[in-house]
Amino acid sequence: YFKSYMDFFLQNERLNHSYPIGGIFSDIDYYCQNPNNPSAFFSLEPLGLDKKPAGNYLVGYTRGNYGKTSGIAERFIAYAEENGLAFDGPVYNVFLLSDLCVSDGELLMQASVQVKPARKKAGRR
Numbered sequence: 001y002f003k004s005y006m007d008f009f010l011q012n013e014r015l016n017h018s019y020p021i022g023g024i025f026s027d028i029d030y031y032c033q034n035p036n037n038p039s040a041f042f043s044l045e046p047l048g049l050d051k052k053p054a055g056n057y058l059v060g061y062t063r064g065n066y067g068k069t070s071g072i073a074e075r076f077i078a079y080a081e082e083n084g085l086a087f088d089g090p091v092y093n094v095f096l097l098s099d100l101c102v103s104d105g106e107l108l109m110q111a112s113v114q115v116k117p118a119r120k121k122a123g124r125r
Contacts, residue, residue, distance in 0.1 A: 019045040022094035028076065028113060031091040035069040044094060052092060055114045058085065063106040069093070072111045086118040 015021075023038025025031035030039065042050040058079060062070040073091075080087065091113045 015043050015048065016045045019043055019048075020094050020096060022092055025091040025093070027089070028073065028087040028091060031111075031113075032073040032077075035073065038093065039090070042092075053089065053114065055088070056116070057112040058115045059110060059112045062109050062111075064109065065107065069109070069111065076111070076113060080115060080118075084118050084120075085115040087113055088116045089114040 021041055021043050024040045024042055025034065026039045042052075044050075058076055060072040060075055062068070062072055064070055076087075079085070091111060094110045096108045096110055
């Protein structure tokens with residue numbers, strides 16, 4: 001995680017580092033299997049080049065150290081199944097509070113994934 005993060009940080013020297021940098025995971029399956037290894041990174045800089053597609057998102061929060069997701073993927077899956085939702089795109093993780101502004105080591109992380117209504121299974125007539 002840290003090597004990929006530092007590579008992104010150093011390759012984007014014009015970023016305004018006052019804004020959080022987040023990780024993108026290609027889909028919910030990849031996120032479940034690799035919660036500490038984003039496919040790519042992005043910046044929340046308002047005037048930056050990174051854009052998150054508009055849509056409906058399932059959002060969860062947790063506290064912990066970098067890379068600790070505290071079961072958010074499992075909670076996403078359970079909620080989606082209970083509410084007839086299907087995942088539609090990558091998962092975004094952002095540590096909203098960094099280790100520079102939190103003294104107890106418990107960082108605030110937001111995870112989000114775009115969802116859409118799941119297709120209903122065809123029933124018997």
